[in-house]
Amino acid sequence: MPRENLNDLLAFLAVAREHSFTRAAAQLGVSQSALSHAIRGLEARLGLRLLTRTTRSVAPTEAGERLLRTVGPRFEEIEAELVALSALRDKPTGTIRITAGEHAADTILWPALEKLLPDYPEIKVEIAVDNGLTDIVAGRFDAGVRLGEQVAKDMIAVRIGPDMRMAVVGAPSYFAQRPPPRTPQDLTAHDCINIRLPTYGGLYAWEFEKDGRQLRVRVEGQLVFNNTALRLNAALAGLGLAYLPEDQVQAHLAEGRLVRVLADWCPPFPGYHLYYPSRRQPTPAFALLVEALRHRA
Incomplete structure (x- = not known):
């Protein structure tokens, strides 16, 4: 016609x-x-x-x-x-690539994605778990996740998690053989489960603070891991003291499977932030994900 x-x-x-x-x-x-x-x-x-x-x-x-x-x-x-x-x-669609550490991916990113993605089948998300401070521009990532104090000043940072605390823990069987440490310096006499992070180029020195005094203690022990799950398992097995995010051990502390020490030396610090270049023009999908992750006290 x-x-x-x-x-x-x-x-x-x-x-x-x-x-x-x-x-x-x-x-x-x-x-x-x-x-x-x-x-x-x-x-x-x-x-x-x-x-x-x-x-x-x-x-x-x-x-x-x-x-x-x-x-x-x-x-x-x-x-x-x-x-x-x-x-x-304006429909949210496309692929979003994010680099994050293991703990942030497990406790912040995954719970948000589990709720968001079923309602938006056109959005695809790739999460690269990396404990190093990845260059998101060079790695062609849309965003990264870091602790608030580690975000570069030229980036837009959106708070996606509450303040955090670290915890030094050990199994009751471990403390049955030796007295608990009273100060961070006492850790040098204990078997500790070390952390290897690429950011530090070697073994991570455990960080403590009390009354404005900051300490970094290099510990020794039989085991070295670069992830959270294995450090937790080793502590539960009584193989040494572990330095872990507080939220990862709370259930074990409540059930008596772990004992906490040096709590007064582990103050809160700024939690996780999603960061991305300030010149980035957010797509509808990215803007939606940012809102889903945004921390609300």
């Missing part, structure tokens, strides 16, 4: 629904004379009168009613599909 015939059909539908050339012309943004010309052309091609015109009103004829019933819904379907397509411009 020629395109002008489609335009004439749209003109007819507007007049038949509005029962007025004046209102239909305003709706379509054309003059009344142009609208009348289009209707007359359509009637001439079909060889049928579609509208009955009086000085007071316009009404479809029997043929016009039939055309309105059969053609009208099809144009409505087309309009609905066009609206749905235009909505895709």
Whole structure:
């Protein structure tokens, strides 16, 4: 069908629904004379009168009613599909790449994604677990997760977790053989489960603070790990003291499987932040993820 015939059909539908050339012309943004010309052309091609015109009103004829019933819904379907397509411009979609440490990925990112993603099947998320301070620009990541004190000043940082505390813990079986440490310096006489982090280029020195005094203690022991789960398992097995995020050991402390020491030397510190370049223009999918992760006290 020629395109002008489609335009004439749209003109007819507007007049038949509005029962007025004046209102239909305003709706379509054309003059009344142009609208009348289009209707007359359509009637001439079909060889049928579609509208009955009086000085007071316009009404479809029997043929016009039939055309309105059969053609009208099809144009409505087309309009609905066009609206749905235009909505895709703002629909959250695409892939988001994030680099984060193991603890942040387990305790912050995963709980948020588990709730968010089922409602947004067009969003894909890749999480690279890396305990190093990855360059997100060079690594082509959309964002990274770090503790608040580690975020570079030229990045936008969004707080996604509460303040954190570390905990020094050991199993009751471990303390059955030796007295608990009273100060961080006492740790040098204990078997400790070491942490190797690429950021520090070697074994991590446990950090403590009390009354404004800061200490970093290099500990010794039989075991060295670069993840949280194995350090926790080793502590539960009584193989040494572990330095772990407080939330990872709370259940074990409550059940008596672990004992905490040096709590007064482990004050809170700024928790995890999502960070990304300030020049980045967030996509709808990325903006949605940021809001899902944003920490609300």
